[in-house]
Amino acid sequence: MRALTWHGKHDVRVDTVDDPEILNPRDAIIKITSTAICGSDLHLYDGFIPTMKAGDILGHEFMGEVVETGPGSTLVKGQRVVVPFTIACGSCYHCGKHQYSACDNGNPADNQDIGMELYGQPMSGLFGYSHLTGGYAGGQAEYVRVPFSDVGPIVVPEGLDDDDVLFLSDILPTGWQAAENADIEPGDTVAVWGCGPVGLFAVQSAFLMGAARVIAIDHFPRRLELARKFGAQTINFEESKTYEALMEMTGGIGPDAVIDAVGLEAHGFFVDNVIDQVKASLFLGTDRIHSIRQAIVACRKGGRVSMPAVYGGIVDKFPLGAFMEKGLTLKTGQTSVQHYMPALLNAIVEGKIDTTFLISHRMSLEDAPKGYKMFHDNQNEVTKVVLKPGFTETAVAAE
Amino acid sequence: MARRNDDAPPTTSKSQETRDSAVQALPETRGDTLFGRTVTINRSRAELYEYWRDFARLPTFMENVVRVDVPSRELSHWVVKAPGGKTVEWDARITEEKDGELIAWASSGDADVPNGGRIEFQDAGTRGTIVTATIVYDPPAGVLGKLIAKMFQREPAIQARRDLRRFKQLMETGEVATSSRTRAQLEEEKA
Ligand SMILES: NC(=O)c1ccc[n+]([C@@H]2O[C@H](COP(=O)([O-])OP(=O)(O)OC[C@H]3O[C@@H](n4cnc5c(N)ncnc54)[C@H](O)[C@@H]3O)[C@@H](O)[C@H]2O)c1
Ligand SMILES: [Zn+2]
Ligand SMILES: [Zn+2]
Numbered sequence: 001m002r003a004l005t006w007h008g009k010h011d012v013r014v015d016t017v018d019d020p021e022i023l024n025p026r027d028a029i030i031k032i033t034s035t036a037i038c039g040s041d042l043h044l045y046d047g048f049i050p051t052m053k054a055g056d057i058l059g060h061e062f063m064g065e066v067v068e069t070g071p072g073s074t075l076v077k078g079q080r081v082v083v084p085f086t087i088a089c090g091s092c093y094h095c096g097k098h099q100y101s102a103c104d105n106g107n108p109a110d111n112q113d114i115g116m117e118l119y120g121q122p123m124s125g126l127f128g129y130s131h132l133t134g135g136y137a138g139g140q141a142e143y144v145r146v147p148f149s150d151v152g153p154i155v156v157p158e159g160l161d162d163d164d165v166l167f168l169s170d171i172l173p174t175g176w177q178a179a180e181n182a183d184i185e186p187g188d189t190v191a192v193w194g195c196g197p198v199g200l201f202a203v204q205s206a207f208l209m210g211a212a213r214v215i216a217i218d219h220f221p222r223r224l225e226l227a228r229k230f231g232a233q234t235i236n237f238e239e240s241k242t243y244e245a246l247m248e249m250t251g252g253i254g255p256d257a258v259i260d261a262v263g264l265e266a267h268g269f270f271v272d273n274v275i276d277q278v279k280a281s282l283f284l285g286t287d288r289i290h291s292i293r294q295a296i297v298a299c300r301k302g303g304r305v306s307m308p309a310v311y312g313g314i315v316d317k318f319p320l321g322a323f324m325e326k327g328l329t330l331k332t333g334q335t336s337v338q339h340y341m342p343a344l345l346n347a348i349v350e351g352k353i354d355t356t357f358l359i360s361h362r363m364s365l366e367d368a369p370k371g372y373k374m375f376h377d378n379q380n381e382v383t384k385v386v387l388k389p390g391f392t393e394t395a396v397a398a399e
Numbered sequence: 400m401a402r403r404n405d406d407a408p409p410t411t412s413k414s415q416e417t418r419d420s421a422v423q424a425l426p427e428t429r430g431d432t433l434f435g436r437t438v439t440i441n442r443s444r445a446e447l448y449e450y451w452r453d454f455a456r457l458p459t460f461m462e463n464v465v466r467v468d469v470p471s472r473e474l475s476h477w478v479v480k481a482p483g484g485k486t487v488e489w490d491a492r493i494t495e496e497k498d499g500e501l502i503a504w505a506s507s508g509d510a511d512v513p514n515g516g517r518i519e520f521q522d523a524g525t526r527g528t529i530v531t532a533t534i535v536y537d538p539p540a541g542v543l544g545k546l547i548a549k550m551f552q553r554e555p556a557i558q559a560r561r562d563l564r565r566f567k568q569l570m571e572t573g574e575v576a577t578s579s580r581t582r583a584q585l586e587e588e589k590a
Contacts, residue, residue: 017580018580018581018583019581020580020581021580021581021582023577023579023582023585024574024575024576024577025573025574026572026573026574057580072573072574089568089571089572089576090572091441091571091572092441092567092571092572093439093441093526093527096441104567104571105567105568105571105572105576106576107576108575108576108577108578109561109562109564109565109568109575109576110561111578112561112564113557113560113561125576125578134576134578135578136578137578137580145580147576148572
């Protein structure tokens with residue numbers, strides 16, 4: 001089959017590799033019909049995530065048709081399914097508590113050592129996201145092997161297009177969990193850093209959870225425009241001072257809840273960010289944490305901090321004092337996708353959440369390297385790239 | 400042994416003296432290198448004990464064990480992978496057994512890597528069962544030692560931790576997780 005493989009920083013290629021096979025009873029093989037490039041994939045593309053190996057197949061946002069099942073799978077050939085990016089067994093203690101992204105068993109035993117060393121406990125398994133999280137082949141390919149297929153994939157009801165439901169695999173539940181982790185109370189003002197897919201779904205979710213006002217922060221006009229479309233007020237951090245603006249816009253109180261949907265590659269010419277970037281380039285530190293610093297400082301006393309953004313390592317100048325003195329609460333984590341999928345599928349069917357607005361580009365799998373470059377270089381125009389194996393035209397932009 | 404204010408298991412002690420006395424506490428001592436590994440499994444004590452007690456099934460999750468023959472209820476014969484596609488073998492004997500709670504074993508006197516230990520099963524309420532392996536072995540010295548260390552592929556403590564994780568996966572999910580994509584990759588991984 002054809003698959004998008006990682007070979008190093010800014011080097012991804014479409015290669016021919018062996019097709020996946022059923023290896024465990026609960027496996028299924030899915031023929032991919034749509035798969036997206038994620039902001040998290042850019043962290044791999046930029047070489048920020050350790051334990052990648054040349055030839056690794058990327059992609060953790062995907063859906064398709066069931067073509068083969070193991071004896072323990074509950075799926076049926078021909079079904080259309082969306083697959084969660086978190087690989088969870090459904091039967092461990094954490095899965096029992098619906099903490100699917102903390103599943104004990106998705107990550108193969110030998111791979112768990114790295115997580116033990118780095119984080120104290122092993123990570124769960126994820127598709128296409130380094131060997132720290134299992135080394136599973138991802139879904140930016142023609143076919144993928146899906147373990148625990150009786151627990152993860154959700155069957156798509158008739159009448160829904162791929163584009164309607166694809167984002168159930170990651171970014172929609174991630175935006176939703178981000179808002180849920182902000183413990184929003186009716187009447188709250190919520191500030192969201194980053195108007196990428198995660199931030200934009202967090203904006204929609206925050207309103208559905210009763211926020212009176214959402215203030216979204218970014219520097220890309222087109223992305224800010226999308227946030228406004230959903231009713232958010234916006235701050236362009238290149239034109240205004242974020243902290244000052246937030247204080248003035250909230251009557252001097254600060255937002256009740258803040259959401260960091262930027263992550264370890266924060267942009268911007270801020271002093272702390274420049275120091276982080278220099279350190280990262282010298283391998284003295286790994287993460288650029290400007291947005292979470294700013295979110296903590298801006299948050300009101302006794303407020304809530306939600307951090308869907310991905311960080312990987314040890315950081316400097318974390319405003320621990322502000323965090324303590326203001327009595328803040330922080331919630332974070334990889335998304336427990338399986339937990340949110342059924343309700344969010346319903347919300348899509350009922351038209352409560354708009355998903356397709358995000359897609360700026362659809363292209364064939366063969367064009368994936370171009371898709372990565374575009375998404376990386378032109379974040380203003382390129383909000384989401386969806387790859388379709390078998391798509392014949394090249395790089396068709398949405399109207 | 401001043402341990403009045405410390406409930407940590409002796410296997411985690413910084414003091415050689417404490418570790419030595421833990422070795423002595425095992426039913427039959429085979430070596431002086433001690434380690435312990437604990438995992439919590441979301442299954443009943445009885446179920447886990449029963450699976451483990453049938454030693455012939457241990458290779459389903461112990462990666463470097465090729466085969467365990469069980470000539471009698473107390474005796475077992477182990478065939479373990481060695482470098483160059485070879486295997487080494489030894490006999491072991493059960494030295495203590497409490498149904499649903501504990502199994503202790505010791506290798507016979509002439510084993511290449513003398514070893515012994517016990518595996519314990521404790522109730523953990525809604526979390527299932529805490530499984531603790533405490534193992535003592537005699538790390539081989541010299542050139543032969545290096546060869547044998549290689550035979551164990553990794554440090555036994557790491558190997559044991561991985562084996563326990565695989566046991567947990569098998570008991571909780573009915574399969575051992577793999578990220579291989581093809582059968583050929585899976586074979587290679589297991590080799
Ligand atoms: N927790 C999870 O399970 C999960 C799942 C998916 C993605 N993520 C993470 O969420 C984050 C966002 O993902 P995405 O797909 O939306 O990424 P993205 O790269 O498309 O969007 C990030 C946005 O942040 C903006 N930004 C950069 N610096 C900023 C700053 N200083 N202040 C305000 N905005 C700034 C960028 O302009 C961009 O629009 C990433 O870190 C991603 O890895 C987490
Ligand atoms: Zn993603
Ligand atoms: Zn689980």
